[in-house]
Amino acid sequence: MDTPAEPFYRQLPKVELHAHLNGSVSEATMEYLIARKPHLNIQHSMTAIRKGQRRTLDECFQVFKVIHQLIDTEEDLLLVTKAVIEEFAADGVRYLELRSTPREETRTGLTKRKYVETVIEAIRQCKEEGVDIEVRFLVAVDRRNGPEVAAETVKLAEDFMTSNDGVVVGLDLSGDPTVGHGKDLLPALQKAKNCGLKLALHLSEVPSQKEETELLLTIPPDRIGHGTFLHPEVGGSKCLVDKVRERNIPLELCLTSNVKGQTVESYDKHHFLYWYQLGHPCVLCTDDKGVFSTDLSQEYQLAASTFGLSQEAIWELSQQAISCSFAPDGLKKQLYERWALLRPQVLC
Numbered sequence: 001m002d003t004p005a006e007p008f009y010r011q012l013p014k015v016e017l018h019a020h021l022n023g024s025v026s027e028a029t030m031e032y033l034i035a036r037k038p039h040l041n042i043q044h045s046m047t048a049i050r051k052g053q054r055r056t057l058d059e060c061f062q063v064f065k066v067i068h069q070l071i072d073t074e075e076d077l078l079l080v081t082k083a084v085i086e087e088f089a090a091d092g093v094r095y096l097e098l099r100s101t102p103r104e105e106t107r108t109g110l111t112k113r114k115y116v117e118t119v120i121e122a123i124r125q126c127k128e129e130g131v132d133i134e135v136r137f138l139v140a141v142d143r144r145n146g147p148e149v150a151a152e153t154v155k156l157a158e159d160f161m162t163s164n165d166g167v168v169v170g171l172d173l174s175g176d177p178t179v180g181h182g183k184d185l186l187p188a189l190q191k192a193k194n195c196g197l198k199l200a201l202h203l204s205e206v207p208s209q210k211e212e213t214e215l216l217l218t219i220p221p222d223r224i225g226h227g228t229f230l231h232p233e234v235g236g237s238k239c240l241v242d243k244v245r246e247r248n249i250p251l252e253l254c255l256t257s258n259v260k261g262q263t264v265e266s267y268d269k270h271h272f273l274y275w276y277q278l279g280h281p282c283v284l285c286t287d288d289k290g291v292f293s294t295d296l297s298q299e300y301q302l303a304a305s306t307f308g309l310s311q312e313a314i315w316e317l318s319q320q321a322i323s324c325s326f327a328p329d330g331l332k333k334q335l336y337e338r339w340a341l342l343r344p345q346v347l348c
C-alpha cells in the first residue's frame with residue numbers, strides 16, 4: 001500500500017460501496033497467487049500501480065486481464081474473496097458491497113453460475129467465522145460483452161437475488177467506458193431494475209459519454225459510479241447535473257483511481273469538491289484497492305487533506321454512506337446504531 005492512513009481514519013467505521021473484486025486483491029494475496037502459478041511469468045508490478053505512478057485507462061484495463069489469469073479456478077476465487085473481505089474488515093469497513101463480473105473459464109471448468117455461488121460461499125464463510133463486516137454482492141455487467149451477455153447476467157443476478165438470503169442486492173455496469181454504447185444495454189438494465197435489483201452504473205467516467213449518460217439516467221440508476229464528466233465545467237451539462245440532483249442519485253467517488261487512471265488531473269481538481277459543495281450525497285470508495293495500492297482509510301484521509309475537511313465532516317461522510325447503500329432498512333438501522341455507539345470513542 002502507498003502510505004498507511006493515520007489512526008483516526010483507520011478507526012473510523014466505514015462503508016465501502018464501490019469495490020471490484022478482482023481489482024481489490026492485496027499485494028500479499030497477489031504474491032501468493034503469483035508464486036502458485038510461476039508458469040504465467042507474472043510479476044507484481046504488472047498488477048498494481050504504485051505511488052506516483054499513473055497509467056492510461058487502456059493500460060489500467062490491461063491489468064485486469066493479467067489478474068484474471070491468476071484467478072481462474074473456484075479455489076482461487078474463494079481464497080481471494082475471503083481475503084478481500086477480511087482486509088476490508090481489518091481496515092474498519094463495517095458494511096461492504098462487493099461487485100464482480102461472473103466469468104467462465106473453460107480451462108478450469110469454472111462457470112458463471114459457479115462463479116456467483118463461490119463469491120456467495122466466501123461471504124457466508126466470513127460471516128460464519130465472525131469477520132466483523134456485513135457483505136452484499138452486486139453482479140457486474142461488463143459493457144464490452146454486449147447486450148446478450150448483459151441479459152444473461154441480469155437473469156443470473158435475478159435468480160440469485162430471489163434464492164440467496166438477500167446477499168445479491170444489485171447490478172453493476174462497468175468495464176472499459178470507451179467500448180460499446182449504453183443504448184444497447186438499456187433493455188437489460190431496465191429489466192434488472194423492474195425485477196427489484198438495485199442499479200449502480202459507471203456513468204460519465206470518460207468525457208465522450210454525455211449522450212449515453214442522458215439515456216441511462218432515464219431508468220434511473222440507484223447510484224452512479226464516478227460521474228467524472230457530468231458537470232458543465234468538464235464538458236458535461238447543467239441539465240445532467242440537475243437530473244442527478246432532482247433524483248438525488250448518490251455518487252460513488254474514487255479519488256486515487258481517477259488520478260492514477262488519469263481521468264482527473266490531480267487530487268485537488270477531483271469532482272468530489274463540486275458535488276460536496278452542492279450538498280449532494282457523495283460516497284468515498286476505493287474502486288480497485290489492489291490495483292491502485294490504496295484502502296478506504298487512505299481515501300478518507302486524502303479527501304480530508306485535499307479539501308480541508310474536519311474530523312466531524314469526515315464522520316458525517318462515512319455515516320451518510322449508510323443511507324446510500326443497498327442494505328435493507330433493518331441493517332441500515334443497525335449500522336446507524338453502531339456508528340452512534342462508536343462516535344464518542346473515535347471523535348474526541
Ligand SMILES: CC(C)=CCNc1ncnc2c1ncn2[C@@H]1O[C@H](COP(=O)(O)O)[C@@H](O)[C@H]1O
Pocket residue numbers: 020021022023057058060061064099100101102140142174175176177202205257260261287288
Ligand atoms: C482502468 C481504471 C482506471 C479502472 C477504474 N475504473 C473502472 N471502470 C470501469 N470498470 C472497471 C473499473 N475498475 C474495474 N472495472 C471492472 O471490474 C473488472 C475487474 O473486477 P471483476 O473481475 O469484475 O471482479 C474489470 O475487468 C472491469 O470490468
Ligand SMILES: [Zn+2]
Pocket residue numbers: 018020174202225287
Ligand atoms: Zn469502478
